[in-house]
Amino acid sequence: MIEQQYIDLFTQFRKELDAHSVKGMNLHRDSAFETFRQIGFPSSKQEDYKHSNIVRTFDADLGLNLRNIPIPVNPYDAFKCDVPNLSTYLYFLINDRYYDRFQPSEKLPEGVFAGSLQLFSEKYPDKFAAHYAQIADYSDNGVVAYNTMFAQDGFVIYVPKNVALEKPLQLINILRGGVDLSVNRRILIIAEENARVKLLMCDHTVDNVHFVVTQVTEVFADVSAQVDVYELEENSEKVTRLNNFFSEQKDHSNVQTSCITLHNGYTRNNYRFRLLGEHAEAHAGGLAICDKDQHIDNFAFLDHARPNCMSNELFKTVLNDRATGVFCGKILVEKHAQKTMAYQTNRNLLASETAQMFSKPQLEIYADDVKCSHGLTTGQLDEEALFYMRARGIDKEEARLLLMVAFSRDVVDMIRIESLQERLTNLIDKRFRGKLMRCGNCNVCI
Amino acid sequence: MTSILKIKNLHAIVEEKEILKGVNLEVNEGEVHAVMGPNGSGKSTLASVLAGNPKFEVTRGNILFRGKDLLEMEPEDRAREGLFLSFQYPVEIPGVSMVNFMRAAVNEQRKYRGEDPISATDFLKLMRDKRELLGMDSQLVSRSVNEGFSGGEKKKNEIFQMAMLNPQLAILDETDSGLDIDALRVVAAGVNKLQAKENATIVITHYQRLLEYIKPDYVHVLYAGKIVQSGGPDLALELEKRGYDWLINP
Numbered sequence: 095m096i097e098q099q100y101i102d103l104f105t106q107f108r109k110e111l112d113a114h115s116v117k118g119m120n121l122h123r124d125s126a127f128e129t130f131r132q133i134g135f136p137s138s139k140q141e142d143y144k145h146s147n148i149v150r151t152f153d154a155d156l157g158l159n160l161r162n163i164p165i166p167v168n169p170y171d172a173f174k175c176d177v178p179n180l181s182t183y184l185y186f187l188i189n190d191r192y193y194d195r196f197q198p199s200e201k202l203p204e205g206v207f208a209g210s211l212q213l214f215s216e217k218y219p220d221k222f223a224a225h226y227a228q229i230a231d232y233s234d235n236g237v238v239a240y241n242t243m244f245a246q247d248g249f250v251i252y253v254p255k256n257v258a259l260e261k262p263l264q265l266i267n268i269l270r271g272g273v274d275l276s277v278n279r280r281i282l283i284i285a286e287e288n289a290r291v292k293l294l295m296c297d298h299t300v301d302n303v304h305f306v307v308t309q310v311t312e313v314f315a316d317v318s319a320q321v322d323v324y325e326l327e328e329n330s331e332k333v334t335r336l337n338n339f340f341s342e343q344k345d346h347s348n349v350q351t352s353c354i355t356l357h358n359g360y361t362r363n364n365y366r367f368r369l370l371g372e373h374a375e376a377h378a379g380g381l382a383i384c385d386k387d388q389h390i391d392n393f394a395f396l397d398h399a400r401p402n403c404m405s406n407e408l409f410k411t412v413l414n415d416r417a418t419g420v421f422c423g424k425i426l427v428e429k430h431a432q433k434t435m436a437y438q439t440n441r442n443l444l445a446s447e448t449a450q451m452f453s454k455p456q457l458e459i460y461a462d463d464v465k466c467s468h469g470l471t472t473g474q475l476d477e478e479a480l481f482y483m484r485a486r487g488i489d490k491e492e493a494r495l496l497l498m499v500a501f502s503r504d505v506v507d508m509i510r511i512e513s514l515q516e517r518l519t520n521l522i523d524k525r526f527r528g529k530l531m532r533c534g535n536c537n538v539c540i
Numbered sequence: 541m542t543s544i545l546k547i548k549n550l551h552a553i554v555e556e557k558e559i560l561k562g563v564n565l566e567v568n569e570g571e572v573h574a575v576m577g578p579n580g581s582g583k584s585t586l587a588s589v590l591a592g593n594p595k596f597e598v599t600r601g602n603i604l605f606r607g608k609d610l611l612e613m614e615p616e617d618r619a620r621e622g623l624f625l626s627f628q629y630p631v632e633i634p635g636v637s638m639v640n641f642m643r644a645a646v647n648e649q650r651k652y653r654g655e656d657p658i659s660a661t662d663f664l665k666l667m668r669d670k671r672e673l674l675g676m677d678s679q680l681v682s683r684s685v686n687e688g689f690s691g692g693e694k695k696k697n698e699i700f701q702m703a704m705l706n707p708q709l710a711i712l713d714e715t716d717s718g719l720d721i722d723a724l725r726v727v728a729a730g731v732n733k734l735q736a737k738e739n740a741t742i743v744i745t746h747y748q749r750l751l752e753y754i755k756p757d758y759v760h761v762l763y764a765g766k767i768v769q770s771g772g773p774d775l776a777l778e779l780e781k782r783g784y785d786w787l788i789n790p
Contacts, residue, residue, distance in 0.1 A: 476633075479633045479636075481591075481593055481594070481615065482627065482630070482631050482633070482685075483633075483641070484592075484614070484615040484616045484619070485591050485592070485615050485616075485619055485627075486619055486641070486645040486701065487619035487620045487649055487705070488616060488641075488644050488645055488648055489648070490616065496636050496640070496641070496644070497633070497635075497636070499636075500633065500635025500636045500684075501635065502635075503634075503635035504635070
């Protein structure tokens with residue numbers, strides 16, 4: 095079976111794994127391994143993975159950089175992100191390792207920590223232990239178990255009570271390798287009471303090899319905290335991205351996440367929000383533009399455990415050529431979660447006859463005083479709107495482009511960094527025109 | 541008398557059904573033609589066929605637009621040549637801003653004529669000038685195309701676009717439908733302001749009311765896909781008094 099090579103790898107190189115990581119992370123490996131042995135990778139035999147046979151993506155000869163052999167390049171010089179000149183605190187992850195030879199020019203406010211997970215576990219062992227792997231549940235998710243087994247570093251943001259970061263943080267995730275690689279990233283965001291933080295993560299691929307990337311993000315939003323996590327995926331077609339986002343919120347907190355997939359190979363994004371306090375708000379959004387043989391699968395699970403909370407899922411997909419898209423929006427309103435407001439919208443544009451979309455809402459509502467809605471449409475561009483524009487002299491192709499960019503609008507509007515919104519609109523426009531610029535020194539052609 | 545439009549024996553179908561059964565019409569520079577008729581006579585079909593709506597298929601006949609074969613042209617080229625259709629039911633296009641939309645349209649025309657694209661400042665000035673000319677609210681242009689507009693606002697927006705594009709031939713498809721008297725006056729005043737001796741207008745309407753404000757030179761009655769009667773402005777008044785019956789069942 096496909097899992098065997100990874101089971102053997104783990105057992106064989108356990109010492110190296112631990113040696114190149116920290117105690118706090120090593121603690122969780124055994125338990126994750128046990129679970130992984132039992133449940134393995136998700137496969138299309140499971141309902142939630144019906145259209146994304148994850149196990150197959152691991153059926154490859156993948157290396158693991160367990161000994162942290164460094165990549166001899168300064169990413170800041172060699173690499174310029176597509177979202178330049180954004181005023182942010184800038185950080186880099188090369189594969190799964192925090193790049194510590196570069197520091198953002200401006201200092202973070204007092205008490206804030208942003209950087210290597212390893213360093214954080216050494217400086218703040220109690221905080222680390224209280225949060226790391228505490229909500230990334232792997233009991234039913236073999237990919238999260240796998241990640242917990244093999245992750246050796248990652249990126250963490252810790253914002254103490256009452257600190258509001260004015261500028262967003264930007265993390266550039268770079269994939270580099272000379273051979274096909276398994277990369278396992280961990281992201282940890284801890285926002286204490288009344289803290290405010292925004293993070294933008296940009297995924298980029300530099301080398302033309304096959305990468306299977308697992309990413310596990312854990313977000314802790316304490317009372318009245320506000321956390322925004324935006325992701326921009328611009329990966330090569332040889333990248334498999336398996337993203338698992340977990341968030342737990344307390345009273346009056348507000349967590350927003352949105353992923354714009356501009357270019358990818360095979361992507362599965364899992365979102366799991368748990369609203370454990372009252373008057374909390376959660377927003378999950380996504381926009382994927384796929385063509386050729388690309389695959390996008392967004393699975394969002396919103397769990398309303400307490401009353402008076404609000405959530406919104408807005409996912410949109412534009413598919414061309416033979417691309418496939420999948421969406422499942424699961425909303426759980428638990429028995430005592432009265433006065434819940436939960437909304438879900440999924441809109442999908444099929445721009446070719448061979449594109450396919452599989453979409454399904456899944457609402458489980460056990461409280462009786464709630465407002466829930468879901469809306470799902472899959473179709474083509476509005477013929478009437480197209481003709482109206484042509485009747486004004488705008489040619490067919492340009493009219494289609496304008497409509498496709500317009501289609502993306504409201505997901506972009508969810509992003510609470512205005513300068514980023516503008517740049518994204520530009521990038522989306524370029525993407526539709528087939529003119530997406532590859533980052534400066536990237537070796538992968540589109 | 542320079543010809544702007546020459547329609548000869550036009551037959552058109554939509555979804556296999558023949559709607560236009562041999563329409564003949566000639567419009568010259570400086571003229572205003574009203575096309576009236578009962579519901580289902582083919583008035584909107586005529587407008588759609590002239591604009592090049594792909595839902596409609598021309599099965600016989602030809603149309604010359606300033607001597608050029610109109611039916612050979614894509615809808616966007618017809619617009620660039622100077623044909624403007626004011627839609628009966630303008631569609632809403634959320635997410636496409638009026639500004640971007642109009643600028644794209646204006647620049648397409650300029651490109652077609654071999655001109656450079658309009659500068660940002662000139663464009664904004666053009667928008668402002670035309671708005672003022674027509675007495676229109678700035679609100680109209682600061683949003684997405686027709687998004688959240690009332691019927692009257694949509695029709696005003698059509699005339700605003702007409703002002704921006706300065707067409708040779710304007711086809712107003714039931715511009716008065718759904719409008720109250722005040723909105724009607726504003727729209728009609730706009731149309732009148734844009735008339736010049738080099739261009740022409742076809743006003744498609746069911747009721748005579750609009751023609752009180754936009755005075756036609758010629759009135760045609762379209763019935764069952766054919767023009768059954770043509771005359772001067774008095775014809776419209778006659779129809780107002782007697783309805784269509786006397787023409788249809790003589």
